[in-house]
Amino acid sequence: MKIAIFGLGYVGCTAAACIGSQGHRVVGVDVSAAKVDAIGNGRSPIAEPKVDEMLKAIHADGRLSATVSIGAELDDTDIAIVCVGTPSGPDGSHNMSYIAQVTRQIAAAVKPDRTSPLTVAYRSTMRPGSIDQIIVPIFRSFLGDAADRVVDLVYNPEFLREATAVDDYFHPPKIVLGTRDGGPCAAMDALHAGIEAPVFHVPFREAEITKFVDNSWHAVKVAFANEVGRVCQSLDISARQVHQIFVSDTKLNISPYYTRPGGAFGGSCLPKDVRALQHIAADVGANTHLVDSLIRTNEAHKHYQFTRLIRDLSPGARVLIVGLAFKADTDDLRESPAVDIARKLLDAGYQVQVYDPALTPEQLVGQNLGYAYAYLPTIDTLLVDRAAAESGEYDLIVSTNRLIDSLSLSSGAPVVDVSAIP
Numbered sequence: 001m002k003i004a005i006f007g008l009g010y011v012g013c014t015a016a017a018c019i020g021s022q023g024h025r026v027v028g029v030d031v032s033a034a035k036v037d038a039i040g041n042g043r044s045p046i047a048e049p050k051v052d053e054m055l056k057a058i059h060a061d062g063r064l065s066a067t068v069s070i071g072a073e074l075d076d077t078d079i080a081i082v083c084v085g086t087p088s089g090p091d092g093s094h095n096m097s098y099i100a101q102v103t104r105q106i107a108a109a110v111k112p113d114r115t116s117p118l119t120v121a122y123r124s125t126m127r128p129g130s131i132d133q134i135i136v137p138i139f140r141s142f143l144g145d146a147a148d149r150v151v152d153l154v155y156n157p158e159f160l161r162e163a164t165a166v167d168d169y170f171h172p173p174k175i176v177l178g179t180r181d182g183g184p185c186a187a188m189d190a191l192h193a194g195i196e197a198p199v200f201h202v203p204f205r206e207a208e209i210t211k212f213v214d215n216s217w218h219a220v221k222v223a224f225a226n227e228v229g230r231v232c233q234s235l236d237i238s239a240r241q242v243h244q245i246f247v248s249d250t251k252l253n254i255s256p257y258y259t260r261p262g263g264a265f266g267g268s269c270l271p272k273d274v275r276a277l278q279h280i281a282a283d284v285g286a287n288t289h290l291v292d293s294l295i296r297t298n299e300a301h302k303h304y305q306f307t308r309l310i311r312d313l314s315p316g317a318r319v320l321i322v323g324l325a326f327k328a329d330t331d332d333l334r335e336s337p338a339v340d341i342a343r344k345l346l347d348a349g350y351q352v353q354v355y356d357p358a359l360t361p362e363q364l365v366g367q368n369l370g371y372a373y374a375y376l377p378t379i380d381t382l383l384v385d386r387a388a389a390e391s392g393e394y395d396l397i398v399s400t401n402r403l404i405d406s407l408s409l410s411s412g413a414p415v416v417d418v419s420a421i422p
Helices: 010-021 033-040 051-060 097-109 130-150 165-170 186-191 204-208 210-234 239-248 270-284 289-310 337-347 366-375 386-391
Strands: 002-006 025-029 064-067 079-082 118-122 151-155 175-179 199-203 318-322 351-355 396-399 415-417
Touching: 002 010, 002 097, 010 025, 010 051, 010 165, 025 033, 033 064, 051 064, 051 165, 079 097, 079 186, 097 118, 097 130, 118 130, 118 186, 130 151, 130 204, 151 204, 175 204, 199 204, 204 210, 210 239, 210 270, 210 289, 270 289, 289 337, 318 337, 337 351, 337 366, 351 386
Parallel strands: 002 025, 002 079, 025 064, 079 118, 118 151, 175 199, 318 351, 318 396, 396 415
Antiparallel strands: 151 175
């Protein structure tokens, strides 16, 4: 295939070298005459291991060229890959001017009578909705009704790290291909042929947000590690050994567990120990701003879920909560997010009943008893048995810990699983 790459920075140059090494013909496009001159002579304008020698080999084979203007280059091009920068603007948003400029250039150069569509793949990080709200309108303004026929838009985020970019290209953690309908794109699938990695075909916006999620998570990991390191150093603890212990746990710590959006955290351990670590960090002057935010963001999530639950409820509506304990098959109510949901519903004037087979008022003892009556002083009157829950008439049924799967409800009320919010 012939591949045009717009933007010859780190991402673009690496893409040119890797794609060219797979036997494709590559033309680089950049406004910088110096970069174009370097590529045109088989030299890399960036310092990145392996890229220079790869470009030199591709150029020697006659499959590498570069230009400052598109001209007729797109006439026989199969894929145009956009790798221009989206730097931060004054308000923190991405500056999309380079994306818009390049998109206009491509749209002006595409002939509306193409017999096969040009695949235009964007690798620049951009706000979700950018393809729908910025890029599609530009193509339609130039090509009219022919835009959807002659241009096949794709969002394909890159996962390259400087200094290991070539290895990352051929061994990525995943391949994400965002398309209009979330289906496959034949040209992009062919471009990635031979690269072993999980492939996700998703709609544009799911693909566009990928880099934000990944990079923010990486930032969280670095910040958390450094906060723990500060606490350890302040207490004369070996942060290196603590790290070794932490990463050895691939069942919970380094795993998919606890990373799926859904219910708030609660129970007898997480809130208590987070508060205690906050106190320890403050006491030794470690300034753990990330850890300090955990309880606040958890409370914010509880309230967010509550507002989602009541958005279609009429005042005074009847609500059944299925599962009040922190987890199914336990009677532990301590800091259970379901208790907060019940309390907020009652405070807002809704009629609430609760079904949880592990809970009976007479069995609540100790801290569990104190917590239950402190936050739900009328818990005795809220609890109903299985028969009452299954036969009752409700306006909303709230499932908190999947106990609902064991019920045969006669009420036709909508069921909302809080673990699915958002």
